Amino acid sequence: MLTRLILRISLFLLLSGNLFAQEVVKNTNFFEEIEYELVNGKLIIPVEIQDKVFHFFFDTGGLLVISPEVKEALELRSIDSGTVTGVNKIKTKIDVVVINQLKIGSLEFNNRKAIISNIFQKHPVTCFEVAGIIGRDFLKNMAIQIDQKNNNITLTDQPHRLNLDKVKAQKLHFNENKVPILPIKVNGKNIKKVLFDSGSDDFISFKTSNIFKYRKRKVYSKEDIVELYGNFSLGIGGTYPSPEKQYHIYVEEFQLADITFEEFYSDISKNSNNRIGSALLDYGILTLDFINKKFYFDKYDKTVQIQKINSFGFKMRITEQNAFVSGVFQDSPAASKGIEVGQKILSIENVLLSQLSNRQRCDFYNNNFPWYDNDQIEVKFIDKFGKIKVISLEKFEL
Secondary structure, X not given: OOOOOOEOOOEOOOOOOOOOOOOOOOOOOOEEEEEOXXXXXXXXXXXXXXXXXXXXXXXXXXXXXXXXXXXXXXXXOEEEEEEEEEOOOOEEEEEEEEEEEEEEOOEEEEEEEEEEOHHHHOOOHHHHOOOEEEOHHHOOOOEEEEEHHHOEEEEEOOHHHHOOOHHXXXXXXXXXXXXXXXXXXXXXEEEOOXXXXXXXXXXXXXXHHHHHHHHHOOOOXXXXXXXXXXXXXXXXXXXXXXXXXXXXXXXXXXEEOOEEEEEEEOOOOEOOOOEEOHHHHHOEEEEEEOOOOEEEEEEOOOOOOOOOOEEOOEEEEEOOOOEEEXXXXXXXXXXXXXXXXXXXXXXXXXXXXXXXXXXXXXXXXXXXXXXXOOOEEEEEEEOOOOOEEEEEEEOEEO
């Protein structure tokens, strides 16, 4: 299959000063259950702002972000501006507004500062039909429990009501920006700084620069690394970084709390920190107790099997007008047959990619391409010499 574009929209550097050091929820003795929709690895919840309901990403790695449309609809005035750096390390200028009243379920938050971003107007983010992000700045002084089987997020200031097994409690850490950190083991070695970021659809991805450090510690060998070249991470400003090398790595054993996952390839490496994303939620109930600094993970099934990575050797990005190669596996048949980053793809399996409607583009992005299950595909593209070329590619598995 063509692995879907990895979308990242969280922020990891705060503005100068204490712009987002805000008050906590005013409610006390609360136990709020929020039903969420899972779309292409993203958790989407209803949020009420000044008596109007919008859909937001629920993102433990992000901050409060809203679209320009929300700002306009609510007639919000900019009170500040600054620069943030997104997960792809690209700096973006932003404006800040104050939201007088915001509700998540029955929980009410007042006078919250929010970043304005036009990323919600960019494809493929438009496919999620969301207007903002609810992030980590809402979660302090509460415990959150995410149960993906029931599409339910519980928010409470009374962790004892979650019926947690204290024997399974693990220490919860935080980085300098208050993003939760889950200590893990990879191939028997402790990896301490791994963010839990529900805004990412990864299972486990590693910081690119750390991969070679871990190799020196013999966490894994050079032969366990699969190299890609491309640009995969969409930042808060709606821009992509320049193409660069990124990696999948073979993980013989990955341990989180008392759960062990075996023999799989990690997700694509990132410029930013090691991270665990929402794909973890496929395997069990995760509880983050910010009050007592503990986390719990209760798996759904006795055995866990990580889904294999299938690919035709390249990754693709579809824009409003065209489709382009966004990444290529080193030494793959696609690379050997002339596929390179930035080339225009005209069609795959006779599907004309420049003639897709907005609905089709979003359907393909969220629900996989029609050739997803094929073992072989025909690709028509424009090569580096400007000539139209047609090739056949077979699927391979990691």
